[in-house]
Amino acid sequence: MTKALESLLALQVQDDIVDGLRARIDALAPRLAELDQVRQRAVRSIEESRAGVDADERRQRELEGRISDHKQRHDRNVAHLDAVKRMREATAAMMQVEAGRKLLMEEENELRSIVGRVSDSHASIKRQEAHLEELDLAQAEARAEIEAERAAVAGELATADAERQALARGVEASLLQKYDRIRQRRHSQALYVLDNGACSCCDTAIPVQRRSVMATKGLIEVCEACGVLLYAS
Ligand SMILES: [Zn+2]
CATH class of the missing domain: 1.10.287.1490 (Helix Hairpins)
Structure with a gap:
């Protein structure tokens, strides 16, 4: 991590x-x-x-x-x-x-x-x-x-x-800004873990390639379906 x-x-x-x-x-x-x-x-x-x-x-x-x-x-x-x-x-x-x-x-x-x-x-x-x-x-x-x-x-x-x-x-400034905006909009959790390759907030599957980059580089990405931040565990 x-x-x-x-x-x-x-x-x-x-x-x-x-x-x-x-x-x-x-x-x-x-x-x-x-x-x-x-x-x-x-x-x-x-x-x-x-x-x-x-x-x-x-x-x-x-x-x-x-x-x-x-x-x-x-x-x-x-x-x-x-x-x-x-x-x-x-x-x-x-x-x-x-x-x-x-x-x-x-x-x-x-x-x-x-x-x-x-x-x-x-x-x-x-x-x-x-x-x-x-x-x-x-x-x-x-x-x-x-x-x-x-x-x-x-x-x-x-x-x-x-x-x-x-x-x-x-927390790095631009990431913090993104996180704060999402949290304010949703009035709840902004950061979700990938669960079996899918967003654990909205259950939308993330393309395999993007998933593997997230896992290897530890990147935090935005879910294109529901807009939360995602990370690979
Ligand atoms: Zn999602």
């Missing part, structure tokens, strides 16, 4: 290590995103509950105002009924009092149900807020774990990168 091939093979091993570490760091992102999503759902649910209770409280104030108006009118109607003497007027005044009483009853029923709902909603918001606090505590732990893992892998990556650079300096 030539020195050039040996250096390139060592570089490839190191690149796999570097890529593996990068993949481990990338894999942390979805774990963080998942935590963010869970938290956002809890926050959104509290916001929706608050909007609901705000609307109910507005309706409650409106109803209370209306009931107070209607009570005053009802009192006036009752006073009027007491004052009227003639039968025909009394019948009309009675109907007015009855209609007013019915309206007030309906409004008071609605108010009671809104007051109940508002109180339930406040209790529910309190529970949701407590849940969010617990969630934040639990997530703080998970986030710290992820951060610790990221820092550890980043440390390993820095070392591996430095080793990679040292190994790359041992």
